[in-house]
Amino acid sequence: MSAPTGGSGGETPSGHAPPLVYKLGHEELVIRRRYEVLSIVNDILVGLWFLVGSILFFSEETTYVGTWFFVIGSVELLIRPVIRFSRRVHLQRVPMAQAVPTDYGPDF
Numbered sequence: 631m632s633a634p635t636g637g638s639g640g641e642t643p644s645g646h647a648p649p650l651v652y653k654l655g656h657e658e659l660v661i662r663r664r665y666e667v668l669s670i671v672n673d674i675l676v677g678l679w680f681l682v683g684s685i686l687f688f689s690e691e692t693t694y695v696g697t698w699f700f701v702i703g704s705v706e707l708l709i710r711p712v713i714r715f716s717r718r719v720h721l722q723r724v725p726m727a728q729a730v731p732t733d734y735g736p737d738f
Contacts, residue, residue, distance in 0.1 A: 658724050665717040672709055679703030 680703040686696030 655724070658721065661717070661720055661724065665713060665720070669710070669713050672706055672713060676703050676706040676710075679706060 679699050683696045683699030683703060686692040686699060
């Protein structure tokens with residue numbers, strides 16, 4: 631892994647600053663991908679719990695079960711920051727990972 635690079639240091643022809651390019655090690659990319667997949671699966675589960683809970687609220691007979699689906703969905707929402715925190719801690723253990731931003735992805 632190396633420090634960020636970005637062209638000649640000036641602006642691009644479009645008038646924007648050149649993008650930063652980071653060379654990441656294989657281990658760091660594997661870690662990032664695993665946490666991204668975990669975050670996506672968690673988000674899908676959150677959506678499913680709340681969708682099923684909402685549908686179950688249409689009938690008084692299933693309102694109790696629907697409430698439990700909302701509780702499960704709420705727990706899944708709490709898991710989301712735990713995933714982000716775990717990823718940050720895991721990346722800090724990778725040698726030289728401090729040179730790369732740990733909040734590279736907004737959701738994982």
